[in-house]
Amino acid sequence: MHEPTTIRLRNCGKTFADGTLALQPLDLDIGAAETVVLLGPSGCGKTTTLRIIAGLEYPDAGGEVWFGDTCVTTLPIEQRGVGMVFQSYALFPNMTVSENIGYGLRVRRVDASTRCRRSTTCSR
Numbered sequence: 001m002h003e004p005t006t007i008r009l010r011n012c013g014k015t016f017a018d019g020t021l022a023l024q025p026l027d028l029d030i031g032a033a034e035t036v037v038l039l040g041p042s043g044c045g046k047t048t049t050l051r052i053i054a055g056l057e058y059p060d061a062g063g064e065v066w067f068g069d070t071c072v073t074t075l076p077i078e079q080r081g082v083g084m085v086f087q088s089y090a091l092f093p094n095m096t097v098s099e100n101i102g103y104g105l106r107v108r109r110v111d112a113s114t115r116c117r118r119s120t121t122c123s124r
């Protein structure tokens with residue numbers, strides 16, 4: 001299992017193929033096991049930032065993503081060990097918020113008490 005690690009974005013901007021500047025170059029430091037909330041108006045780049053961290057998008061040239069001391073900028077999503085709950089689709093309507101968040105851990109056969117502990121919304 002992956003231990004909590006720091007996440008650092010350095011100069012991570014995103015311009016899509018159609019020319020849309022989705023994200024101004026961003027520096028962001030997240031501590032190990034720290035909870036961070038991104039707040040901002042619609043279209044300001046919150047989802048794009050999460051997708052860059054997960055590896056679903058790559059930042060523009062010059063941007064870097066670091067997990068601890070490891071540069072993961074060019075690492076594909078399946079090698080990053082990141083879970084992502086999507087905004088409006090790919091949620092399981094029959095599951096609670098906590099179960100949706102913990103689903104990736106269940107697929108990895110992480111035991112129920114560990115899943116509960118690591119799903120921060122868990123109220124049990």
Ligand SMILES: Nc1ncnc2c1ncn2[C@@H]1O[C@H](COP(=O)(O)OP(=O)(O)OP(=O)(O)O)[C@@H](O)[C@H]1O
Binds near residue numbers: 017020043044048049
């Ligand atoms: N694949 C794409 N191609 C072109 N433009 C895109 C693409 N994905 C997002 N955008 C644009 O990039 C900008 C940032 O989008 P993003 O989804 O990151 O915003 P957001 O902060 O998550 O917004 P919301 O609060 O509505 O979820 C928006 O102008 C959006 O239309």
Ligand SMILES: [Mg+2]
Binds near residue numbers: 046048
């Ligand atoms: Mg969004």
